[in-house]
Amino acid sequence: MENSGLFFNLVILIVFLPVMGLLFNIIFGRRLNEKIVGTVASTASGLAFVVSLLLGYSLLASGGEAHTIPFAEWIKIGSLDIPWTFRVDTLSVTMMLVVSGVGTLIHIYAIGYMHEDVRFKDDVKRYSRFFVFLNLFIAMMMILVSGDSYLMLFVGWEGVGLCSFLLIGFWYDLDTLGRPSWANSNAAKKAFIANRIGDLGFLLAAFTMFWFFGSLQFGDVFLKAEEIAASQPGVIMAITLFMLIGVTGKSAQIPLYVWLPDAMAGPTPVSALIHAATMVTAGVYLITRSWALFSLVPDAQYIVALVGAITALFAATIAVGQYDIKKVLAYSTISQLGFMVAAVGMGAYVAGMFHLVLHAFFKALLFLSAGSVILGMERGHHHLAHHAKSDDHHEEVFDPGDMRNMGGLRKQMPVTFWLSMIGSLALAGIFPFAGFWSKDEILLDAAKNHTVVYVLLVSAAFLTAFYMGRQVWMVFFGKSRHAAAEHAEESPKVITVPLMVLAAASVLGGALNLPFVHSLEKWLEHTIELAAEHGAEIHGYLAISWGGLNPVVAVVSTLLALLAIGLSWLLYGRNPLQFGQIDPLKKMLGPVYTTFENKYWVDEFYGAVILKPYVAMARFLAVKVDWDFWHDWLHDSIIARFFRWFTKFLAEPIDLGIIDAISNGLATLTKRSSTALRQLQNGFVRSYALSVLLGVVLILGYLLFK
Amino acid sequence: MDSLLIFFLILALASVLSALGLLVSRSAVYAALFLVLNFACVAIFYLLLGAPFIALTQITVYAGAIMVLFLFVIMLLGSEKLPKGTSLPWQRPLAIGLAAILLFEAGFLLFQRVKLTAAIAQPGVEVNSVDAIRTLGLNLFNQYLLPFEVTSILLLVAMIGAIVLTKHEKGATA
Amino acid sequence: MEATIPLSFYITVSAILFTMGALGVLIRRNALIVFMSIELMLNAANLAFVAFSNSYGVLDGQIFVFFVMTVAAAEVAVGLALIVAIFRSKHSIDVDQMSSLKG
Numbered sequence: 001m002e003n004s005g006l007f008f009n010l011v012i013l014i015v016f017l018p019v020m021g022l023l024f025n026i027i028f029g030r031r032l033n034e035k036i037v038g039t040v041a042s043t044a045s046g047l048a049f050v051v052s053l054l055l056g057y058s059l060l061a062s063g064g065e066a067h068t069i070p071f072a073e074w075i076k077i078g079s080l081d082i083p084w085t086f087r088v089d090t091l092s093v094t095m096m097l098v099v100s101g102v103g104t105l106i107h108i109y110a111i112g113y114m115h116e117d118v119r120f121k122d123d124v125k126r127y128s129r130f131f132v133f134l135n136l137f138i139a140m141m142m143i144l145v146s147g148d149s150y151l152m153l154f155v156g157w158e159g160v161g162l163c164s165f166l167l168i169g170f171w172y173d174l175d176t177l178g179r180p181s182w183a184n185s186n187a188a189k190k191a192f193i194a195n196r197i198g199d200l201g202f203l204l205a206a207f208t209m210f211w212f213f214g215s216l217q218f219g220d221v222f223l224k225a226e227e228i229a230a231s232q233p234g235v236i237m238a239i240t241l242f243m244l245i246g247v248t249g250k251s252a253q254i255p256l257y258v259w260l261p262d263a264m265a266g267p268t269p270v271s272a273l274i275h276a277a278t279m280v281t282a283g284v285y286l287i288t289r290s291w292a293l294f295s296l297v298p299d300a301q302y303i304v305a306l307v308g309a310i311t312a313l314f315a316a317t318i319a320v321g322q323y324d325i326k327k328v329l330a331y332s333t334i335s336q337l338g339f340m341v342a343a344v345g346m347g348a349y350v351a352g353m354f355h356l357v358l359h360a361f362f363k364a365l366l367f368l369s370a371g372s373v374i375l376g377m378e379r380g381h382h383h384l385a386h387h388a389k390s391d392d393h394h395e396e397v398f399d400p401g402d403m404r405n406m407g408g409l410r411k412q413m414p415v416t417f418w419l420s421m422i423g424s425l426a427l428a429g430i431f432p433f434a435g436f437w438s439k440d441e442i443l444l445d446a447a448k449n450h451t452v453v454y455v456l457l458v459s460a461a462f463l464t465a466f467y468m469g470r471q472v473w474m475v476f477f478g479k480s481r482h483a484a485a486e487h488a489e490e491s492p493k494v495i496t497v498p499l500m501v502l503a504a505a506s507v508l509g510g511a512l513n514l515p516f517v518h519s520l521e522k523w524l525e526h527t528i529e530l531a532a533e534h535g536a537e538i539h540g541y542l543a544i545s546w547g548g549l550n551p552v553v554a555v556v557s558t559l560l561a562l563l564a565i566g567l568s569w570l571l572y573g574r575n576p577l578q579f580g581q582i583d584p585l586k587k588m589l590g591p592v593y594t595t596f597e598n599k600y601w602v603d604e605f606y607g608a609v610i611l612k613p614y615v616a617m618a619r620f621l622a623v624k625v626d627w628d629f630w631h632d633w634l635h636d637s638i639i640a641r642f643f644r645w646f647t648k649f650l651a652e653p654i655d656l657g658i659i660d661a662i663s664n665g666l667a668t669l670t671k672r673s674s675t676a677l678r679q680l681q682n683g684f685v686r687s688y689a690l691s692v693l694l695g696v697v698l699i700l701g702y703l704l705f706k
Numbered sequence: 707m708d709s710l711l712i713f714f715l716i717l718a719l720a721s722v723l724s725a726l727g728l729l730v731s732r733s734a735v736y737a738a739l740f741l742v743l744n745f746a747c748v749a750i751f752y753l754l755l756g757a758p759f760i761a762l763t764q765i766t767v768y769a770g771a772i773m774v775l776f777l778f779v780i781m782l783l784g785s786e787k788l789p790k791g792t793s794l795p796w797q798r799p800l801a802i803g804l805a806a807i808l809l810f811e812a813g814f815l816l817f818q819r820v821k822l823t824a825a826i827a828q829p830g831v832e833v834n835s836v837d838a839i840r841t842l843g844l845n846l847f848n849q850y851l852l853p854f855e856v857t858s859i860l861l862l863v864a865m866i867g868a869i870v871l872t873k874h875e876k877g878a879t880a
Numbered sequence: 881m882e883a884t885i886p887l888s889f890y891i892t893v894s895a896i897l898f899t900m901g902a903l904g905v906l907i908r909r910n911a912l913i914v915f916m917s918i919e920l921m922l923n924a925a926n927l928a929f930v931a932f933s934n935s936y937g938v939l940d941g942q943i944f945v946f947f948v949m950t951v952a953a954a955e956v957a958v959g960l961a962l963i964v965a966i967f968r969s970k971h972s973i974d975v976d977q978m979s980s981l982k983g
Contacts, residue, residue: 681981681982682794682979682982683978683979683980683981683982684793684794684797684975684976684979684982685975685978685979686794686797686801686906686907686909686975686976687794687797689905689906690797690800690801690804690906693801693804693805693808693902693906694804696808697804697807697808697811700808700811700815701807701811704811704814704815704819710884710885711885714885714889718889718893721893721897722893722896722897722900725896725897725900725901725920726900728900728904728913728916728917728920729900729903729904729907729908729917734910734912734913737910737912737913737916738912738916741916741919741920744897744920744923745923748923748926748927751890751893751927751930752927752930754885755890755930755931755933755934756934757930757933757934757942757945759942760926760930760942760945760946763946763949764926764949767949767950767952767953768919768923768949768952771953772919772952772953772956775956775957775960776912776915776916776956776960779912779960779963779964780912782964782967783912783963783964783967783973793976794976797906797907798907801903801906801907802903802907805899805900805902805903805906808899808902809895809896809899812895812898812899813892813895816888816891816892816895817888822886822887822888822891824886824887824935825884825885825886825887826884826885826886826887826890826931826934826935841939842939842942842943845939845940845943846943846946850943850947853947854947857947857950857951860950860951860954861950861953861954863954864953864954864955864957864958865957867957867958867961868957868958868960868961869961871958871961871962871964871965872961872964872965
């Protein structure tokens with residue numbers, strides 16, 4: 001059916017524009033000006049955004065039905081046929097817009113950020129590599145969201161895992177201060193391995209799916225889902241739970257979230273793009289995409305929701321005890337992802353997607369402004385080192401991200417301050433900023449259907465506001481606690497302008513799904529069949545609905561947020577922290593706070609329970625089994641010795657004894673017989689005559705006596 | 707036992723003894739003379755066998771020419787008595803043994819296998835007649851002409867050969 | 881009664897003479913005596929020829945003896961010339977001395 005005037009066929013460009021960008025930068029990047037490298041990469045991403053817009057327009061114009069655009073044949077073996085088809089429907093276009101939109105802004109930001117970072121770390125040549133990896137990430141994420149089968153999704157899934165590894169470990173041999181260190185590569189490895197465990201879950205889900213459904217294409221699977229659920233109970237449950245393992249890996253839920261905080265070792269644009277806005281939302285996308293499967297197994301849904309809710313609260317408590325500005329944001333991301341996972345677990349797909357989109361805006365904004373703050377601190381430090389009159393060796397380990405070194409930055413970096421404020425308010429969920437609308441929808445759904453989840457989520461929301469307030473007071477207010485903070489400078493336009501765009505989105509983003517209008521809901525409805533309201537009677541106040549918004553829940557959550565901010569002001573704002581002073585909350589909560597500070601010692605726990613035995617076993621297998629037994633004993637002692645004995649046996653008795661003896665014997669025989677026969681020719685005529693006579697006698701005798 | 711037989715036996719004994727003398731004499735001259743005696747005995751045998759021409763030819767050629775030639779050469783070379791040699795000590799007994807076996811075999815052949823019953827009669831007068839010699843000549847020149855001619859060439863070759871062999875090389879040491 | 885000598889007597893004598901000639905060839909080291917022994921052998925053969933010729937009553941045997949004698953003469957001439965030539969180089973007529981062709 002010819003769709004003239006529509007742009008569905010452009011969908012392949014969303015993958016191939018970034019690919020072309022990265023190829024250009026691989027080949028020419030090192031020789032070109034940094035600005036050109038950055039511009040090419042950002043243009044590739046920007047054009048992908050434009051294509052996504054066109055696809056969205058095409059969907060709107062054609063009534064929102066899903067379109068599948070086949071691209072290439074990939075695997076075709078026997079009855080197994082897995083092509084590469086693109087799927088353009090409202091859900092995938094939503095993701096495409098988020099990824100390319102936020103991605104382009106971050107590309108632009110990174111032009112300026114990396115310019116300063118490579119000079120701070122003193123390795124200018126690495127600049128173009130960053131943009132190659134960023135474009136690769138965009139391409140992979142696009143494959144993830146535009147695939148029409150679980151296998152294509154998985155290709156993208158793995159690809160973004162790879163890019164995460166590459167980008168976290170971008171400074172693989174240097175630490176944040178430019179000294180040699182393997183900390184970043186270790187963090188990258190941790191991310192990859194944790195993700196791999198999740199990928200195993202995904203693969204198990206895919207295998208099970210293929211075994212029972214015979215296909216991995218979305219269309220086929222969703223059509224057959226109900227029939228399989230009826231005929232073979234337990235299959236869908238298994239598939240969804242395996243998928244959940246994958247989600248906990250990629251979207252950093254309990255128990256596989258441990259990689260995300262360490263991933264902050266990567267440059268800030270990476271943290272913003274991958275670990276806040278896009279890659280980590282892949283898990284949420286997966287569940288939303290598989291709504292047809294999840295809606296058949298309410299038990300699995302409940303497990304998902306619980307996992308999300310518990311993670312949300314857990315991570316929020318840890319965030320309260322962190323001092324590194326990016327670590328706070330990392331745990332905040334885990335917590336917000338918990339919100340999203342809980343939402344889609346409860347069946348509130350629209351709420352979850354809404355929060356995903358808005359979270360991308362304000363979290364990216366927060367990360368990027370944190371990056372701006374860090375840059376400012378680094379500039380201040382540099383300034384200090386330059387003008388240091390006293391030459392007391394300033395080899396102090398200066399961490400530009402430690403909030404205990406900051407303070408009073410709103411005077412030195414006003415633009416960053418205001419933008420960061422907007423982001424924090426949005427995250428805390430204060431009306432009318434973006435986070436209010438989406439978080440509220442989630443809380444409403446939880447309140448209506450799952451009280452336990454509601455309690456967990458609302459506590460997490462309280463803590464979210466608290467720790468964001470703490471961060472704002474510690475960073476921007478009070479007096480500078482370190483000389484570097486005093487001399488911090490504002491960041492250039494190339495950094496602050498993308499922040500402004502994101503800030504605008506954070507303010508206005510709520511418009512995407514306002515009550516009474518519900519634009520996003522109507523948009524997504526084309527793809528997701530929203531569950532009807534659950535059967536149970538909805539009591540009293542919960543039934544009030546102002547076009548979808550319940551005032552009671554909204555008011556409760558807003559009050560709690562304001563309360564939290566007030567508390568944080570009491571602790572951190574009223575008496576600003578002095579340099580070296582212990583966190584007042586620590587004085588209050590003591591060991592509880594220490595637990596938060598140490599992340600509940602989860603990493604240490606994993607290290608002792610999983611890593612240590614694993615390494616010990618690996619070492620045992622390598623040293624004892626492989627080297628000692630297999631090599632030293634089996635190979636050397638038995639096999640080599642036998643071989644040597646065997647060759648010696650063949651060589652000495654057989655080769656020397658028999659074969660040489662034969663040939664030598666023949667020679668000796670010839671010699672001896674010739675020596676003997678030579679006697680006949682002694683030169684004496686008389687003996688020759690004798691032999692003649694002998695012959696005559698013999699012949700005569702023979703003739704006579706025969 | 708008639709006198710012919712006795713005569714024969716004496717003659718036979720003489721020939722055998724002279725052959726034995728040839729065999730054992732240390733001096734070459736004695737050996738030559740013993741051989742001459744042997745030839746004479748055999749010539750008489752020929753006479754007894756009724757071949758007078760052959761008998762005389764035997765004396766003339768063998769005893770007269772050949773033995774004289776032998777004696778000339780013995781004179782040339784000096785009849786040295788060769789020292790007792792020890793080169794092939796095993797050869798002498800073995801040779802004697804083999805000769806004995808040969809004799810035995812010959813005897814066996816003669817007296818066991820081929821029974822000769824013929825007897826040679828005393829030759830009569832007719833053997834001395836010219837007819838006998840003429841017949842011999844006729845046979846010689848008719849049936850055996852070719853061998854005759856070839857033999858003459860042979861003699862020529864032998865003459866030339868003998869001369870060539872004993873010629874002194876020009877300038878070479880003798 | 882005619883006096884007769886059995887043929888076998890003549891042949892016996894011939895055989896004995898032949899054997900002795902052969903023995904002489906083998907045993908004696910003087911080349912001339914070896915030569916003479918060869919003549920003895922030829923002679924013994926001649927005797928046998930004539931005896932049989934008489935016994936069969938033909939003359940062929942005698943003619944053969946004629947030829948044998950001729951050839952013997954030629955042979956003696958050449959042979960003695962050879963011995964003289966060898967004597968010139970080796971200064972000896974000991975056949976044991978002429979063993980340079982040993983292997």
